[in-house]
Amino acid sequence: MLGIGNETFQSRLLLGTAQYPSPAILKQAIEASRTQIITVSLRRQTPGNQDNYFWDLLKSLPCKLLPNTAGCATAQEAITTANMARELFDTNWIKLEVIGDDYTLQPNVFELVKAADELIQQGFEVLPYCTEDLVVCQELVECGCKVLMPWGAPIGSGRGLHNPYALALLRERFPDLTLIVDAGIGKPSHAAQAMELGFDAVLLNTAVARAHSPVKMANAFSLAVTSGRQGYEAGLIKASHCAQASTPLIDKPFWNLKVSKAE
Amino acid sequence: MLKLFLNGEPISIEAPISIQHFIVEKKYSANAFAVAVNETFIPRRQYGDILLNEHDRIEIVSAMQGG
Numbered sequence: 424m425l426g427i428g429n430e431t432f433q434s435r436l437l438l439g440t441a442q443y444p445s446p447a448i449l450k451q452a453i454e455a456s457r458t459q460i461i462t463v464s465l466r467r468q469t470p471g472n473q474d475n476y477f478w479d480l481l482k483s484l485p486c487k488l489l490p491n492t493a494g495c496a497t498a499q500e501a502i503t504t505a506n507m508a509r510e511l512f513d514t515n516w517i518k519l520e521v522i523g524d525d526y527t528l529q530p531n532v533f534e535l536v537k538a539a540d541e542l543i544q545q546g547f548e549v550l551p552y553c554t555e556d557l558v559v560c561q562e563l564v565e566c567g568c569k570v571l572m573p574w575g576a577p578i579g580s581g582r583g584l585h586n587p588y589a590l591a592l593l594r595e596r597f598p599d600l601t602l603i604v605d606a607g608i609g610k611p612s613h614a615a616q617a618m619e620l621g622f623d624a625v626l627l628n629t630a631v632a633r634a635h636s637p638v639k640m641a642n643a644f645s646l647a648v649t650s651g652r653q654g655y656e657a658g659l660i661k662a663s664h665c666a667q668a669s670t671p672l673i674d675k676p677f678w679n680l681k682v683s684k685a686e
Numbered sequence: 687m688l689k690l691f692l693n694g695e696p697i698s699i700e701a702p703i704s705i706q707h708f709i710v711e712k713k714y715s716a717n718a719f720a721v722a723v724n725e726t727f728i729p730r731r732q733y734g735d736i737l738l739n740e741h742d743r744i745e746i747v748s749a750m751q752g753g
Contacts, residue, residue, distance in 0.1 A: 439753030449751070464752025467693040467745065468719050470712035478718050478749045491752045499725065506727035507720035507747055578753070628753035 425624050427570055427601055428516065428548045430487070432459045435618065436648045437489065437603065438641070439628025446480055448637050453484060456631065456641035461486045462518055464493050465508055489550065491518040496531070498538035505542055517542060518572070518605075518626075519551045528578045528606075532559040536566060543567040552605050555589040557596065564600065571597065572605035572626060575617065579629040581609025584616055594621040611640075611647035618651025619659060691743045699738065706733040709746070719748045 424431040438458040443449035453461060463481065481488065490508035495501040498521060505517040521538055523531025530553050539549045543566055551563050555573040563571060573593060576582035584590060584604065593602060604617040605626040614625045625648060634640035672678055687698045692712075699708070705721060705728060721728045722745040728736060738744065 439751075441751040441753045443751075462752050464750045465720070465747040466750035468714065468748040470692070470714065470746075475715060475718055475748055477751060478715075481749060493752055503722050503725055503727050507722060507745075510727075510730060511718075511720040511747070511749060 425601070427460075427550070432487070433457075434459045434645070434648075435624040435652055436614070436645055437462065437605075437624055437626035438631065439626070440477075441628055442632035443637055446476060449632075450480060450484070452631055452637040452641040453486065455638045455645070457645045459486055460489050462489045462491050462626065462628070463512065464491050465504060465511065487516070488512045488514055489516050489518050490514065491552075492520045492538075493522075495521050496523075496534075497521065498534040498541065501534070501538040502541050502545075505538075505547060506545070509547065515546055516548045516550065519549050530554055530574070532556065532562075535559075536562045539563055539568055540566040550603070555586050555593060557589070557592060560593055560597065564597065570601040570603065572603045574606040575604045575613065576607025578606040580607050581630060582607050583609055583613040584620075587616065587620060590617070590622070591620050611643045614644055615647040615651035615654070618648055619654050621655050624648070688738075688740045690738060690741065693745060694743075702737040702739055704734050705736050705738060705744075708738055708744070709733065712746075714746060715748070719746050721746055 425435050434457050436456055436458045437460045438453060438456050439462045440449055490512050492501040492504040495504055501519060501521050508517060509515055519539055521531045521534040522528050532554060535551055535553060539551050542549050549568050550570045550572055551568055552572050553559055553563060560571050575584040601623045603624045603626050604622050608614055608625060608627045609630050617625050631637050631640045631644060687700060690697055724743050
């Protein structure tokens with residue numbers, strides 16, 4: 424079971440809700456993914472706009488909402504956005520994003536730690552979108568984060584896990600923390616790899632939303648996450664440089680006849 | 687006339703009014719938005735207490751798709 428805050432979830436796949444071809448496909452993809460947690464955002468609303476189909480859709484889904492602070496560039500901006508999200512979505516969960524570079528959307532980890540520190544004091548359950556840097560993660564844990572969400576690769580890039588060594592190290596150094604790979608996942612095999620490293624979950628959006636068939640891809644990711652997790656729990660064998668025969672050779676016919684290649 | 691900014695766009699109001707009055711006048715959907723003024727979050731319970739003033743920057747946001 425995936426544990427976040429004082430809640431547990433069967434599904435280890437968190438799904439973003441942006442970029443789908445239509446609201447109907449978004450809904451079908453959410454169902455096919457079997458996710459129980461979906462990410463949402465905040466945007467300016469024009470005056471007099473009474474229609475908010477997305478709001479109505481959210482209310483119809485049996486999913487926990489995880490609002491984000493996408494696009495925020497400073498701690499203060501993220502803190503204000505988080506407070507608006509807490510009231511609007513009626514949750515103290517926040518996917519904390521503070522972006523430091525527009526080209527890579529790499530988190531500004533200095534502002535991120537500052538914002539995390541303040542929001543935890545304000546009673547938020549902070550899920551920080553961070554880099555895989557060990558010391559940054561230590562700082563986030565120090566200020567009270569119980570969940571870390573290091574990137575696999577830049578958001579929407581589909582490049583997979585750039586630094587599996589560092590991600591594995593995070594698992595080793597934070598055995599009791601909830602670790603989620605957030606961003607950069609492009610293929611189901613990337614998600615399986617993250618789960619095989621012992622991560623508790625993966626969060627993705629673009630790989631499903633921009634697939635030729637988002638609904639089919641959502642199912643594929645669901646299977647990959649389950650498969651990767653079961654592999655991790657089953658205990659993966661250690662990789663070796665040499666072959667180790669899987670078939671016993673004792674009493675194989677002719678096993679005691681030695682033929683020299685030199686003859 | 688007082689000049690303010692709503693979601694980054696310049697607007698005018700005739701006299702200082704409360705946020706509560708402002709959102710009713712602008713016909714925002716009940717409970718489907720959140721408000722910040724001058725980059726500070728304003729809890730719903732304070733809408734009636736806070737008056738909008740000249741040059742205030744009001745942000746009114748609602749739910750959107752996000753990753």
